Amino acid sequence: MGAAGTSADAMAGERRQLINVAYRLLGSLAESEDAVQEAYARWYALPRSRQDEIVSPGAWLTTVTGRICLDVLGSARARRERYVGAWLPDPLPDHTEWDHGHGTDPADQMVLDESVTMAFLVVLESMTPAERVAFVLHDVFRYPFAEIAGILGRTPAACKQLAASARRRVRVARAPVAAAEQADAVRHVEAVRHVKEAWESKDIAALVDLLDPAAVMTADGGGMVGTVLRPIEGGARIARYMVAIADMAPGLELLERSVNGVPGLVARHTGVVMTVASFDVADGRVTRIWAVRNPEKLRPWVRDAGLVRPIM
Numbered sequence: 001m002g003a004a005g006t007s008a009d010a011m012a013g014e015r016r017q018l019i020n021v022a023y024r025l026l027g028s029l030a031e032s033e034d035a036v037q038e039a040y041a042r043w044y045a046l047p048r049s050r051q052d053e054i055v056s057p058g059a060w061l062t063t064v065t066g067r068i069c070l071d072v073l074g075s076a077r078a079r080r081e082r083y084v085g086a087w088l089p090d091p092l093p094d095h096t097e098w099d100h101g102h103g104t105d106p107a108d109q110m111v112l113d114e115s116v117t118m119a120f121l122v123v124l125e126s127m128t129p130a131e132r133v134a135f136v137l138h139d140v141f142r143y144p145f146a147e148i149a150g151i152l153g154r155t156p157a158a159c160k161q162l163a164a165s166a167r168r169r170v171r172v173a174r175a176p177v178a179a180a181e182q183a184d185a186v187r188h189v190e191a192v193r194h195v196k197e198a199w200e201s202k203d204i205a206a207l208v209d210l211l212d213p214a215a216v217m218t219a220d221g222g223g224m225v226g227t228v229l230r231p232i233e234g235g236a237r238i239a240r241y242m243v244a245i246a247d248m249a250p251g252l253e254l255l256e257r258s259v260n261g262v263p264g265l266v267a268r269h270t271g272v273v274m275t276v277a278s279f280d281v282a283d284g285r286v287t288r289i290w291a292v293r294n295p296e297k298l299r300p301w302v303r304d305a306g307l308v309r310p311i312m
Helices: 008-013 015-026 029-045 048-053 057-081 118-125 129-140 145-152 156-183 185-200 204-210 235-248 295-301
Strands: 211-220 253-259 262-269 272-282 285-292
Touching (some): 015 029, 057 129, 129 145, 129 156, 185 235, 185 272, 185 285, 204 235, 211 235, 272 295
Antiparallel strands (some): 253 262
């Protein structure tokens, strides 16, 4: 059956899946939304006779979205070389914790699972564009390599090799912490909570005890707000930096929130969200902190009056 019987509602219903695919490919909500909008624009630009020939409009939209994302990934590397400081993926709130009613926001369409954790997305950033597309579409969304081949312009066998290469990157990067996370997610919650308490009390010794000696903290300010431009290495150095931040912002408020589906912290000052932090935890100690401070990446966090007020 072609697209003749495809309703506008059915076409709009594909949007959630497309947003989920695009975010995992791009790590940016704004770029994901743009890619999906462009895919829909191309669909509606087709003559009706061509639409009727397409057996699965959803598959067509996914293919087009994948190709657009591939192009974006190709140009993203050059843009990120010019980015001020470290670039991190957009942090995602858990929409179930919010009472805002903005169902059209791409963040509201997101399915939060292991494939959107900050740790996982950072690994995806290390892949080539082709590896990322092959891996995400096959391993996360279970698309067959025959369909992925149409997106990448390669043979199914070549796409299979790309996904295998990407899979090895994930295994190498995630091996040290994956087992510990799976074994005791409760300790992750407790570690983040204890970090919050020690940070609030400006207790450097307690923070040092909670942080792995080889911990690394990466911050993303995008050149729009002050922050460190390079990762901070070492638990003691990170602890001192965190306390220095608290000293510079009297009244800093820390809130426990789900960030990309795992426990994290939101820091706000005078009612404005300043930082969203995600954590990696192994054996009860924090090994990685990703702190997003770029206001453009915090837009999904500024909609609920009970949590924050809009950044002006």
